[in-house]
Amino acid sequence: MSDVNDQALETAMAAVDAAFPALCAQLADLVRVPSCSFPGHDPQHLQAGAEATAACLRAAGFPAVELLDDGPWPPYVLATDHRAGPNAPCVLLYAHYDVQPIGRDELWTSPAYEPEERAGRLYGRGSADDKAGIAAIAGACSAWLHDGALPCNVTVWIEGEEEIGSPHLEAFLDAHIDKLRCDALVIADLGNVQTGAPTLTVSLRGMVSATIQARALAGPLHSGMWGGPAPDVVQLLCRALGSVSDAEGRLCVPGIAIPEPSAQALADLERVPYDAAAMAASMGVVPGGGDLSDGVRAYRRCWYEPVFSINAIHAGGAPGAAGNIINDCAWARVSVRIVSGMDPDATLTALAAHVRSQLPSWLQCEIAAEQSAEAWATTTDHPLFAICHAAFARGYGVEPVQVGCGGTIPFVGVLSERLGGVPALLVPVEDPDTRAHAENESVHLGDLRKTTRSLAAFLGMAGAVKKRGDRAQ
Numbered sequence: 001m002s003d004v005n006d007q008a009l010e011t012a013m014a015a016v017d018a019a020f021p022a023l024c025a026q027l028a029d030l031v032r033v034p035s036c037s038f039p040g041h042d043p044q045h046l047q048a049g050a051e052a053t054a055a056c057l058r059a060a061g062f063p064a065v066e067l068l069d070d071g072p073w074p075p076y077v078l079a080t081d082h083r084a085g086p087n088a089p090c091v092l093l094y095a096h097y098d099v100q101p102i103g104r105d106e107l108w109t110s111p112a113y114e115p116e117e118r119a120g121r122l123y124g125r126g127s128a129d130d131k132a133g134i135a136a137i138a139g140a141c142s143a144w145l146h147d148g149a150l151p152c153n154v155t156v157w158i159e160g161e162e163e164i165g166s167p168h169l170e171a172f173l174d175a176h177i178d179k180l181r182c183d184a185l186v187i188a189d190l191g192n193v194q195t196g197a198p199t200l201t202v203s204l205r206g207m208v209s210a211t212i213q214a215r216a217l218a219g220p221l222h223s224g225m226w227g228g229p230a231p232d233v234v235q236l237l238c239r240a241l242g243s244v245s246d247a248e249g250r251l252c253v254p255g256i257a258i259p260e261p262s263a264q265a266l267a268d269l270e271r272v273p274y275d276a277a278a279m280a281a282s283m284g285v286v287p288g289g290g291d292l293s294d295g296v297r298a299y300r301r302c303w304y305e306p307v308f309s310i311n312a313i314h315a316g317g318a319p320g321a322a323g324n325i326i327n328d329c330a331w332a333r334v335s336v337r338i339v340s341g342m343d344p345d346a347t348l349t350a351l352a353a354h355v356r357s358q359l360p361s362w363l364q365c366e367i368a369a370e371q372s373a374e375a376w377a378t379t380t381d382h383p384l385f386a387i388c389h390a391a392f393a394r395g396y397g398v399e400p401v402q403v404g405c406g407g408t409i410p411f412v413g414v415l416s417e418r419l420g421g422v423p424a425l426l427v428p429v430e431d432p433d434t435r436a437h438a439e440n441e442s443v444h445l446g447d448l449r450k451t452t453r454s455l456a457a458f459l460g461m462a463g464a465v466k467k468r469g470d471r472a473q
Helices: 006-031 044-060 131-145 169-180 233-242 263-269 276-283 295-303 344-357 383-396 411-418 445-463
Strands: 064-068 076-081 090-096 116-118 121-123 153-159 184-191 199-204 206-215 307-314 329-338 364-373 401-405 424-430 442-444
Touching: 006 044, 006 121, 006 131, 006 383, 006 445, 044 064, 044 076, 044 131, 044 153, 064 169, 076 169, 090 131, 090 445, 131 153, 131 184, 131 424, 131 445, 153 169, 169 411, 184 199, 184 411, 184 445, 199 383, 206 233, 206 344, 233 307, 233 329, 263 295, 263 401, 276 295, 295 401, 329 344, 344 364, 383 424, 383 445, 411 424, 424 445, 442 445
Parallel strands: 090 153, 090 184, 184 424, 199 401
Antiparallel strands: 064 076, 076 153, 116 121, 121 442, 199 424, 206 329, 206 364, 307 329
């Protein structure tokens, strides 16, 4: 990093600051596109999302922008500028333009696809997850492109089906892996632990999920006439699911071994800023709820311990329309967020065996696997991690912290491996008040500006690195 032109970095970050109002307007335009990738939503909106993303990257100054729609996937957007030459490293910058469904429309303070700025935040579906990532990438690159050229080779890769698990990613990589060759992968789709606290993510939980269908009767029964001798399938299923975790909510299934966090991860926890009241407010937990008294304990449970969740459970009629019956069947969707060292298939097998063992043998029960994604963790000894750390310290004005993340991005490990083991750098565009996947999603514009500044600084610092062989050193 000794060859970094300090004045050039300051100029690039100043350019980010000057252009930031225009960048926010571009982000608002992206949010207006209802590019939801879930089944039942208009696929033309994904096409529109890809085109809007391409327009944003063209406006940033990229000399080559294309839509890759030659497969069964929504269009991928690829922008490239490799004019820095063969001796400069190549950075692959990733985000996604697809979004979650809006949820309950009546809970939005402003319409989900009509972006609105309030108190320093931009509200709207996708404003943070992950169209903010697109904006940060475009803004960081534009800061260099509009003043001449990027200091390193850059490929920008934006997809349109991350929110549904990137089901065509492997097929896309089979067809286009050569277009993505790089020395470092930067994923702009994570979050800060607190507003203003730059946060670099070095591990992700994985996930397995399944649906459970249990039946005890041919049809519903009158609860007065038959209550007592007739089996209550809802109670039976609830008891079985309740046995998966202990009284403190920790997974306790025979056959599932829970790895201990590394010594480095535990040491990093001590340095992460923590505000119990702010976390409770971000969660929206009722007063006194949650395990929030100790930050190290709370973050350890969020990032480095598995957790079982009942995502949905149903029996009988709609809420408010239930009769006095004993239900014939019950349905649940459950998941386990797993940590590094846990095998997804083995976890699901043990979970299913345990649930069956807690149900009567005569009960008809079907357990069907849904999703499966491995956990991911990385070491931080590659020199580009130090560069990323320094860049975010510069862009935010405070030192970053390294953390885990409780969420899952299934392709991180796969992509890093397919690209030859390049380092994956996971950088923030969200914060604890973002409410990603929920109603009233928003992005903190101050943090978005600082992340954009940091990415601009990272590109400048990476450009000062010379390659030896086929890797940046």
